[in-house]
Amino acid sequence: MSTQLYKYDKPFELESGAVLPGLELGYHTYGTLNAGKDNVVWVCHAFTANSDVLDWWKGLFGMGYYFNPEDHYIVCVNMLGSAYGSSGPLSIDPATGQPYYLTFPQITTRDMVKSQQLMAKAIGIDSIQTLIGGSLGGQQASEWAIMEPGFIKNLILIASNAKHSPWGIAFNESQRLAIAADPTFEQGMPDGGSKGLKAARAMALLSYRGYKTYGISQHEDNEDVVDNYKAASYQNYQGDKLVKRFNAYSYWYLTKSMDSHNVGRNRETIEKALSAITARTLVVAIDSDLLFPVEEQKYLAKNIPGAIYAEFDSYYGHDGFLIETEALTNIITAFFNTAINGHTAQIHQTA
Numbered sequence: 001m002s003t004q005l006y007k008y009d010k011p012f013e014l015e016s017g018a019v020l021p022g023l024e025l026g027y028h029t030y031g032t033l034n035a036g037k038d039n040v041v042w043v044c045h046a047f048t049a050n051s052d053v054l055d056w057w058k059g060l061f062g063m064g065y066y067f068n069p070e071d072h073y074i075v076c077v078n079m080l081g082s083a084y085g086s087s088g089p090l091s092i093d094p095a096t097g098q099p100y101y102l103t104f105p106q107i108t109t110r111d112m113v114k115s116q117q118l119m120a121k122a123i124g125i126d127s128i129q130t131l132i133g134g135s136l137g138g139q140q141a142s143e144w145a146i147m148e149p150g151f152i153k154n155l156i157l158i159a160s161n162a163k164h165s166p167w168g169i170a171f172n173e174s175q176r177l178a179i180a181a182d183p184t185f186e187q188g189m190p191d192g193g194s195k196g197l198k199a200a201r202a203m204a205l206l207s208y209r210g211y212k213t214y215g216i217s218q219h220e221d222n223e224d225v226v227d228n229y230k231a232a233s234y235q236n237y238q239g240d241k242l243v244k245r246f247n248a249y250s251y252w253y254l255t256k257s258m259d260s261h262n263v264g265r266n267r268e269t270i271e272k273a274l275s276a277i278t279a280r281t282l283v284v285a286i287d288s289d290l291l292f293p294v295e296e297q298k299y300l301a302k303n304i305p306g307a308i309y310a311e312f313d314s315y316y317g318h319d320g321f322l323i324e325t326e327a328l329t330n331i332i333t334a335f336f337n338t339a340i341n342g343h344t345a346q347i348h349q350t351a
């Protein structure tokens with residue numbers, strides 16, 4: 001299925017006060033909005049994904065899976081600032097006729113949500129039955145549930161947080177240092193900063209996986225090897241793979257928006273902000289997640305009224321939220337089959 005385009009041709013004010021002269025969002029829909037308009041499943045995708053959720057979240061989304069287009073109207077929007085059809089640093093600035101590159105204004109998770117709210121109304125959606133997101137997608141989903149509580153009936157947050165941690169910011173800044181060290185980044189061209197981007201992705205992988213993941217998948221069978229290790233080749237391969245499908249400028253802006261994620265900003269406290277959520281909520285943690293650790297999920301579940309907390313084991317680490325679709329399906333099935341509401345329950349799933 002090809003990407004559809006939503007255009008908003010009025011000025012779009014960002015949380016910073018900066019104004020984009022207009023907006024374009026790439027998006028996918030699957031299935032049909034029913035007569036009662038109560039079958040919407042809205043996906044907020046993570047950092048480097050796109051709006052084609054049936055492609056990257058197979059096993060959870062698609063025909064025969066839990067969220068299937070036969071029963072659900074599934075919507076996924078490429079987030080503002082990203083590289084798959086939405087307004088971002090490679091878009092043309094009408095004031096100069098040139099791509100924005102580093103003159104693109106800084107965006108936040110609230111801006112991403114605000115743009116998706118506009119689009120939801122424009123395509124006739126009155127409420128969201130289930131809003132789901134992992135990682136940066138979960139950051140947007142929690143923001144949306146706070147910004148517009150009555151609009152979201154069920155909320156599923158996976159491997160996410162209420163405020164980005166110093167640890168997460170340090171990872172992101174280290175990756176931006178790698179990008180900034182590439183002299184082509186400042187020169188402003190679509191593939192500027194590619195070598196830096198490659199290094200940044202290799203660094204990021206260390207936070208998405210873990211000691212065990214590398215120990216198993218990159219284990220050396222030949223004890224005599226002294227160079228050209230599998231793990232080294234894997235880092236190079238993964239860096240190149242991202243360079244082929246992303247750009248350093250979107251990477252830069254999206255990591256910055258992750259850093260500034262804080263549901264408590266200008267809302268007195270984080271706890272008060274989370275207490276505004278009225279959606280029936282499931283918070284899912286991955287036991288081996290180094291980047292968005294279990295304690296961040298427990299904190300969300302503790303402070304979102306009536307939230308249910310679930311945890312599953314995975315050797316993949318943070319990326320388990322994209323890969324362990326069977327464990328997620330079991331947890332989500334239990335959540336929707338459980339009448340528990342108004343207090344915190346525990347669901348534990350061993351992958």
Ligand SMILES: CC(=O)SCCNC(=O)CCNC(=O)[C@H](O)C(C)(C)COP(=O)(O)OP(=O)(O)OC[C@H]1O[C@@H](n2cnc3c(N)ncnc32)[C@H](O)[C@@H]1OP(=O)(O)O
Binds near residue numbers: 231319
């Ligand atoms: C337009 C698009 O393509 S968007 C793609 C969708 N992307 C997203 O949704 C973003 C989120 N997704 C991701 O980050 C990833 O796709 C994940 C986490 C879901 C899976 O990651 P993968 O890279 O596919 O898995 P994994 O870490 O096991 O690596 C497998 C790849 O590394 C290669 N590889 C494994 N070991 C080595 C090694 N030692 N040396 C070189 N290459 C290696 C494999 O051959 C395989 O290559 P392939 O991807 O070309 O088939």
Ligand SMILES: N[C@@H](CCO)C(=O)O
Binds near residue numbers: 049135136208
């Ligand atoms: N592998 C994920 C990690 C961030 O959650 C991505 O690239 O989007």
